[in-house]
Amino acid sequence: MALGNNDLCQSQFCIKAANHLINSIDQSVDPCDNFYQFTCGKWLKNNRTSEDEDKWKFPGIILDENIIDLLSTNETVKLQSVMNARILYSSCINETNIEKEGIDPILSLINTQFGGWPILQGSSWKSSTFNLTNLLLKLHQYNYNFSFSISSEVDEKNSSATTIFIGQGSLGLSQRQYYAKETNITIAYRQFMYSVAKALT
Structure with missing residues (x-):
């Protein structure tokens, strides 16, 4: 039909x-x-x-x-x-x-906002001007929670309320065992970090 x-x-x-x-x-x-x-x-x-x-x-x-x-x-x-x-x-x-600007925006961000990157700047990097507290604050503004994380979630004891949660940070290697001793994984990860830094030079 x-x-x-x-x-x-x-x-x-x-x-x-x-x-x-x-x-x-x-x-x-x-x-x-x-x-x-x-x-x-x-x-x-x-x-x-x-x-x-x-x-x-x-x-x-x-x-x-x-x-x-x-x-x-x-x-x-x-x-x-x-x-x-x-x-x-x-x-x-x-x-x-993106292709036109290349890596310049990333390098500018690292140098102006994060105080530079020693592996990129070599001997020109000045440790005397480096401020860890300022770096952590800047990283947190960009949602990189290395030291600790902050989030607002429903209160576990009162579902009608929202509360602030402070938790552990997140590093590149998630499991604690990777930071306790040197392994093939940590060696490969360090090499990866170096390769990324080298690609920016």
């Missing part, structure tokens, strides 16, 4: 859902031969897991797409946090500008 015009959903959400289905179906495959490949073949081809994930979850994909839509729109907003997020997103996807 054919559907009447009133039964055809043409809303933005229905069109988007239909587009998802069309982009998932591999019409080159006969559904009678391989129904799974027919229904999911194109989706599997176009959606590969990233290096930090071992599986895809469709709700996560929808969430990512919605976030991109929010960050890409030109609609006027009053929230400074949203404006900052849009500026950050725009700068991250501007590969032309």
Whole structure:
């Protein structure tokens, strides 16, 4: 039985859902031969897991797409946090500008905000001007919680209240045993740090 015009959903959400289905179906495959490949073949081809994930979850994909839509729109907003997020997103996807500026912004940040990096500056680095307290404060402003972490979460004893939690910091090597003695892992990690620093010179 054919559907009447009133039964055809043409809303933005229905069109988007239909587009998802069309982009998932591999019409080159006969559904009678391989129904799974027919229904999911194109989706599997176009959606590969990233290096930090071992599986895809469709709700996560929808969430990512919605976030991109929010960050890409030109609609006027009053929230400074949203404006900052849009500026950050725009700068991250501007590969032309990233290639043009190279590592200069990173080096400038290290030198002006963090007091320089001895391994990069060599003998020109002055330990007398280095202030560990200021460095830790600056790192915390950039959300690097090496010494300790601070977060606001629901109070465990009163779910209607929010409280401040202070916890342990997070270093590059997560397990304490790596800092107790030298191992192949710590040697490789130190070499990795050196390689990163060398790449910035």
